[in-house]
Amino acid sequence: MRLIVGKGAINGIRREISRISPFSVAVVTERKVADLHLEKLMEHIGNAQCIVLEPGEKMKSLETAEIIWRWLFEIGATRRTLIIAFGGGTVIDIAGFVASTYMRGMFLANVPTTLLAQADAAVGGKNGVDYIGKNMIGTFYDPKFVLVDTSFLDSLGEDEMRSGMAEIVKHAIIGDEKLFEMLENGGFSIEEAVKRSLFVKLRIVKRDPREEKGLRSMLNLGHTVGHALEFLSNYSISHGIAVSIGIAVSCKLGEMLHGFDGRERVEALLVKMGLPIRLKADPDDVIRVARRDKKAVNGRIVMVVPRKIGRVVVEEVDEEILRKALEEMTS
Ligand code: NAD
Numbered sequence: 089m090r091l092i093v094g095k096g097a098i099n100g101i102r103r104e105i106s107r108i109s110p111f112s113v114a115v116v117t118e119r120k121v122a123d124l125h126l127e128k129l130m131e132h133i134g135n136a137q138c139i140v141l142e143p144g145e146k147m148k149s150l151e152t153a154e155i156i157w158r159w160l161f162e163i164g165a166t167r168r169t170l171i172i173a174f175g176g177g178t179v180i181d182i183a184g185f186v187a188s189t190y191m192r193g194m195f196l197a198n199v200p201t202t203l204l205a206q207a208d209a210a211v212g213g214k215n216g217v218d219y220i221g222k223n224m225i226g227t228f229y230d231p232k233f234v235l236v237d238t239s240f241l242d243s244l245g246e247d248e249m250r251s252g253m254a255e256i257v258k259h260a261i262i263g264d265e266k267l268f269e270m271l272e273n274g275g276f277s278i279e280e281a282v283k284r285s286l287f288v289k290l291r292i293v294k295r296d297p298r299e300e301k302g303l304r305s306m307l308n309l310g311h312t313v314g315h316a317l318e319f320l321s322n323y324s325i326s327h328g329i330a331v332s333i334g335i336a337v338s339c340k341l342g343e344m345l346h347g348f349d350g351r352e353r354v355e356a357l358l359v360k361m362g363l364p365i366r367l368k369a370d371p372d373d374v375i376r377v378a379r380r381d382k383k384a385v386n387g388r389i390v391m392v393v394p395r396k397i398g399r400v401v402v403e404e405v406d407e408e409i410l411r412k413a414l415e416e417m418t419s
Pocket of ligand 1: 121205241243
């Protein structure tokens with residue numbers, strides 16, 4: 089997989105496409121992204137067919153996958169057609185799923201347009217649709233290239249920027265102390281932060297591409313409590329906000345279990361990014377939902393806990409200790 093990151097990187101997309109030499113090009117995108125940026129993409133690609141979906145998580149469904157499969161048949165796509173996923177994490181997920189299943193797999197390239205997708209979702213090879221639960225049906229499938237042009241972020245709303253920043257802070261705590269310091273000091277370019285964030289993820293994914301060794305779970309820092317909070321709010325709070333609180337709780341646990349001494353720095357950084365660090369939910373409710381987290385083993389809660397900035401462990405957490413941490417983090 090080739091990774092290209094930079095402001096204006098889109099100018100080089102034609103070169104990346106010609107390296108693959110596809111039979112044809114099919115762009116999968118959604119309405120909001122299409123209104124804002126499709127013209128620019130098309131100028132650079134030249135000849136391509138497009139399908140424009142409705143924006144939002146609801147579009148990540150088997151019904152939409154079927155619509156795209158059917159469309160691909162209609163436009164005569166083959167295994168040598170290149171699908172370009174152009175949008176946020178939702179488009180990346182569904183387009184990747186379709187690309188990996190249509191005729192048992194066609195060429196795929198990701199051109200992410202949200203910070204969350206640029207710093208996280210666009211790499212790692214996971215895709216999927218929501219079916220009964222979130223991301224229940226999907227495959228592992230790598231794109232030929234991921235092209236990250238940060239100029240697409242100019243049109244992104246503040247909430248979406250904050251959500252993406254939460255994932256970048258997450259990656260810094262997991263595996264890049266220097267990135268953490270850069271974020272703290274403030275003198276960083278978004279390109280550098282995105283690149284370093286992607287490298288943390290790629291380093292871990294390379295060692296455990298199919299999540300078979302448990303290493304990939306490290307990337308879930310803040311997500312056990314985060315997912316529980318999203319669920320308990322009936323998805324009325326954003327993913328980034330939930331993850332930020334989840335990270336703060338994990339840091340509290342790190343302090344209690346391993347003497348982690350970076351909690352205040354993490355909290356200060358999250359607050360500086362405009363992210364919350366205190367929860368409003370009932371700790372017992374959070375624990376009840378956390379028992380069903382995908383990392384849980386027979387209902388025992390397994391979480392990602394920082395030991396120092398740049399290093400985390402995945403471990404079973406005693407419910408009493410988690411309850412205490414949650415109580416202390418409740419506002
Ligand atoms: P999203 O794709 O819904 O985008 C968020 C919002 O931003 C949407 O309203 C979209 O229309 C808008 N948008 C996109 N690009 C824009 C731009 N340049 N300017 C203005 N608005 C723009 O959501 P997301 O936050 O990017 O991603 C969340 C999804 O990603 C979830 O479905 C999650 O499961 C998935 N995800 C996947 C992975 C993975 O590894 N595959 C990792 C993390 C998250």
